[in-house]
Amino acid sequence: MRICFAIFTLMLGSVAVADDSWPGFRGPNGDGHSQSKTAPVTWSETENVKWKVAVHDKGWSSPIVVGEQVWVTTAREDGKEFYAVCLDRKTGKIIHDLHLFSDKNPPNIRQFNSYASPTPVIDDGKIYAHFGSRGTACIDTQSAKVLWSRDDLPCDHWRGPASSPIVYKDWLFLLFDGHDKQYTACLNKVTGKTVWQKDRGLPYPNDGDLKKAFATASVFEIDGKAQLVTPAAVGTLGYDPATGDELWRVIHGGMNEACRPVMAHGLIYLTTGHTSGLLAVRAGQTGDLTKTGVAWRADKIAPTRPSPTIVGDLLFMVNDTGIVFCLDAKTGDKLWQERLDGKFSASPVLAGGNLYFFSEGDKSFVIAATKTYTPIATNKLNAGCKASPAIMGGNLYVRTLTHLYCIGK
Numbered sequence: 001m002r003i004c005f006a007i008f009t010l011m012l013g014s015v016a017v018a019d020d021s022w023p024g025f026r027g028p029n030g031d032g033h034s035q036s037k038t039a040p041v042t043w044s045e046t047e048n049v050k051w052k053v054a055v056h057d058k059g060w061s062s063p064i065v066v067g068e069q070v071w072v073t074t075a076r077e078d079g080k081e082f083y084a085v086c087l088d089r090k091t092g093k094i095i096h097d098l099h100l101f102s103d104k105n106p107p108n109i110r111q112f113n114s115y116a117s118p119t120p121v122i123d124d125g126k127i128y129a130h131f132g133s134r135g136t137a138c139i140d141t142q143s144a145k146v147l148w149s150r151d152d153l154p155c156d157h158w159r160g161p162a163s164s165p166i167v168y169k170d171w172l173f174l175l176f177d178g179h180d181k182q183y184t185a186c187l188n189k190v191t192g193k194t195v196w197q198k199d200r201g202l203p204y205p206n207d208g209d210l211k212k213a214f215a216t217a218s219v220f221e222i223d224g225k226a227q228l229v230t231p232a233a234v235g236t237l238g239y240d241p242a243t244g245d246e247l248w249r250v251i252h253g254g255m256n257e258a259c260r261p262v263m264a265h266g267l268i269y270l271t272t273g274h275t276s277g278l279l280a281v282r283a284g285q286t287g288d289l290t291k292t293g294v295a296w297r298a299d300k301i302a303p304t305r306p307s308p309t310i311v312g313d314l315l316f317m318v319n320d321t322g323i324v325f326c327l328d329a330k331t332g333d334k335l336w337q338e339r340l341d342g343k344f345s346a347s348p349v350l351a352g353g354n355l356y357f358f359s360e361g362d363k364s365f366v367i368a369a370t371k372t373y374t375p376i377a378t379n380k381l382n383a384g385c386k387a388s389p390a391i392m393g394g395n396l397y398v399r400t401l402t403h404l405y406c407i408g409k
Contacts (some may be wrong), residue, residue, distance in 0.1 A: 012117020022390035024121035025164040026353040032349045038394035039351040050406040051092035059116030060386040063397040075115035079106030084129040096144040100137040113160030119145040121169040148192035156180040162214035177213035196244035204302040223267045251290045259307040271302045276400035278302035296332035307347040347388040
């Protein structure tokens with residue numbers, strides 16, 4: 001079986017894939033990997049901080065970095081106004097602060113989420129800012145002109161949106177897994193018009209609260225054909241990205257699934273949300289893979305929110321309660337586990353052979369991506385993280401609950 005990773009194409013368009021961009025959620029390949037060899041391993045409020053800027057209002061979306069720009073989305077804490085903010089990569093100076101949408105009667109999600117949790121994506125000089133059912137906008141990154149917007153894709157997210165948009169070829173893919181509706185939408189990235197829209201069709205329970213999910217899709221190329229992998233509550237579906245035709249499904253249970261799929265060794269790695277399961281599905285099969293397509297499964301250890309990372313033959317993940325695991329990626333055998341201090345929502349990133357874990361508290365941890373547990377450093381900032389960091393040019397771009405930092409030597 002020939003397996004290639006199509007994720008880099010889905011986000012970058014003409015932008016080079018290397019240590020010079022972090023164009024969407026979890027980076028250029030959607031797996032948290034950076035090519036940087038020079039990212040710092042120690043920092044504080046007074047050490048290795050190149051700049052620190054307050055971003056107005058509230059958002060848990062990750063920063064994205066392309067060229068000389070850093071973009072984040074944010075929203076008023078009451079959910080009535082929505083924005084995209086562009087900063088100068090070298091200085092942190094705010095270049096654009098765009099008001100995109102308004103909502104007179106937003107749902108009350110403040111204790112669970114932010115109204116700007118989906119991470120935007122940049123492709124070919126356009127940024128796609130997404131706020132779930134509130135709206136999606138395509139913006140020219142240089143002129144800051146809104147080229148198109150949509151606010152007619154309904155979904156009661158119940159706890160707020162979090163699924164990030166992705167781009168592949170001419171298409172923008174959005175996941176809506178709410179209390180009332182659960183579907184995947186494919187838009188033309190140039191015009192914003194709907195290309196196809198498919199309901200999940202999964203065997204959901206009657207309780208709408210058990211139908212919610214917050215995951216981001218991935219595109220993988222398997223045997224020369226692209227597959228759009230879309231996690232949801234109860235199960236995960238693989239689609240033909242051009243048509244929305246279902247290629248395969250696996251029923252794994254769970255709700256509130258938020259982790260992005262990754263692929264290696266002919267396996268697609270999925271999590272199950274609140275049931276804390278991790279499973280490896282054999283790539284390249286079709287139909288219902290629930291009974292025949294799962295290579296291995298590890299129960300009761302997986303995260304709800306932070307996505308796993310594959311490094312060679314090793315799978316690393318930190319669960320919501322702060323236990324970090326290293327598994328054999330081919331077999332699922334546990335190699336080690338250690339407890340970190342704090343709770344975690346941000347996904348780990350990899351640079352220079354080290355993994356970076358940012359907690360919801362004030363601590364972050366650097367650990368060697370090796371078969372034995374090797375801690376490198378523990379660092380502190382004034383506030384914690386719910387956004388996953390970005391890495392570009394040897395710098396970490398870290399969004400805490402209060403500020404955006406550029407951390408570098």
